[in-house]
Amino acid sequence: MELRHQVAVTLAEVAEAAGVGESTVSRVLRSHGSFSDKTRERVMAAVERLGYVPNRIAGTLASAGSRLVAFVIPSLSNIVFPDVLRGASAVLEENRHQAVFAVTDYDPQKEEALVASMLAWRPAAVVLAGCEHTEGTAKMLRASGCRIVELLDLDGEALDIAVGFSNRAAGHASAEFLLTRGYRRIGYVGHDLIRDTRAGKRFKSFCETLGMHDVPLVDREIVAGASSVENGQVGLEQLLARTPALDAVYFSNDDMALGGYFHCLARGIHIPSRLALFGYNGLDIGRVTPQPLSTVRTPRVATGRVAAQLIVENAPSQIVDLGFELIEGATA
Amino acid sequence: MELRHQVAVTLAEVAEAAGVGESTVSRVLRSHGSFSDKTRERVMAAVERLGYVPNRIAGTLASAGSRLVAFVIPSLSNIVFPDVLRGASAVLEENRHQAVFAVTDYDPQKEEALVASMLAWRPAAVVLAGCEHTEGTAKMLRASGCRIVELLDLDGEALDIAVGFSNRAAGHASAEFLLTRGYRRIGYVGHDLIRDTRAGKRFKSFCETLGMHDVPLVDREIVAGASSVENGQVGLEQLLARTPALDAVYFSNDDMALGGYFHCLARGIHIPSRLALFGYNGLDIGRVTPQPLSTVRTPRVATGRVAAQLIVENAPSQIVDLGFELIEGATA
């Protein structure tokens, strides 16, 4: 298997082998400009024979305009982002674009560094999560001249294109729902809110809505670390240990809510009569639990799809609100 | 916000502005070769002032040798692949490499097309799932001269580097475990096995092991579609409807097993006394369910990490077996 070090076949060699000019080969391969059938066959035969693979690095440099789309995302553990990438990559592949990505771990400084290194590839667009970025990030992006797409958060100022929904509205709707159902002793279990600003916005809006109805948030438990099933379980356990007399708990995420749900199942805490649970995201798994999870379903895959669509068609600057859906479920 | 169409600053402009030669700027920016402190400051000042971002397209073309790593993965819905990407991207980012990816939907033809378009970027390495590829894919990869890394399946011939574990061994271990626990009427619930060849290998080996102990597989239910919690529930429901007298069920994945678990919870089927469940993957969520899921934990993040490490250090061809861990759990 020692086939390393081979010199790649170049367009010039194909031209030579086919007995035509370089530009002709280029035209044939891109189906751009005119050429005869006979020529095309000769070229394709040579391509086949030599095993030629076009060099897009050179092509991009020469034509100034790449088909790369850079995704700078906070995490791959949070299912949200794989879902977004999934929606986007389907559309990008159909349109002969390529996705590059990097993970920030919810760190704005790291985001800035990664955006810089992404811009070095002169992508057609840079896709980011949320609309909070460092001054430096925003400046670089604006100066780059490439398209900027901010996802999953419409509560802020967009740099160019934004696709998603309002987290504030989601938090508000969740609070209204719990209030309508009659819950009055409400708690919250969340993960690191400083880094995950979108979860922070939901929580803030949730509390404000409770406040408007003169229902204070009774207690909250913020676990260190990322959103996860385990943290949800631990968080609820601690919250209940401190404040047993709650009738509903709002979670920062479905992962967390599922952890809470399992905790209740294990402890025999009846849901929703003894305690109601409400999540966020609308994960598939929440629909299959013995009691479907009450939550807000977010359009994650669609967000990726729409973002990619706008990029490939080079759409004008705009804000696309894809909304969300409140799932009543059976846990609240 | 209409800042489109800007002409990017080039190295030549920086050189001009700093009053030095192009090569000097290049050396300073890459900390390669020698230059005085004074020069470095002048260059950096010019870079800062002009907002220069190096063009890695041009750099890569000139220096022949990219720091791109191409991932051609079957899916982003199956958590396995985000996990692998997560492990890999951390290492790649530390080593100034960039990850590009594309999704095949478990389609070998699509894989071939995507590999071709990835090779056009002249990546340092192409990372694939499994070791079954079309003839064309293998030929292109071998001819490309770039590193090839095949993940998560050691039961076959590797093209260059392979990192993962044996699915056959995992299937075998799962069968042995269920037999040791005394189960004798065993069923299987799986998803599309033609596309997911690794699940197919586990199942085959599982059956062979049962056979060696003269315990035939009693029944199986193969659901159409991907591995998911919902399909697991549906699958188990159908399997039990047809063959109620089972004492254990092996699932193609933890997702599926969780679906089965929820089905049992909802129907009041006692686990494991009435029915034992066994999964595959060792998802975090399986540790937090009221009864921890019995399963095989696979080193997904480590697989990505090790693969990336071998790529950045340009390690020789090799097979790295990271093994797996059987989790006894409480469902079998």
Added chain:
DNA sequence: GGCTCAAATGGCAGCGCTGCCATTATCTCT
């Protein structure tokens, strides 16, 4: 046959950078 027009084709500069080599400035040592 000679003419026109469009289709088909080739030549070559240049995209922005790096690598090599030549040149110049700066030291070090006798």
Added chain:
DNA sequence: AGAGATAATGGCAGCGCTGCCATTTGAGCC
């Protein structure tokens, strides 16, 4: 001070392709 070494620097070809322009070819027509 001068020779020789070393550090610092600039010039420029060329990576493989595309885009432009010039040229050739062929078809159609009077």
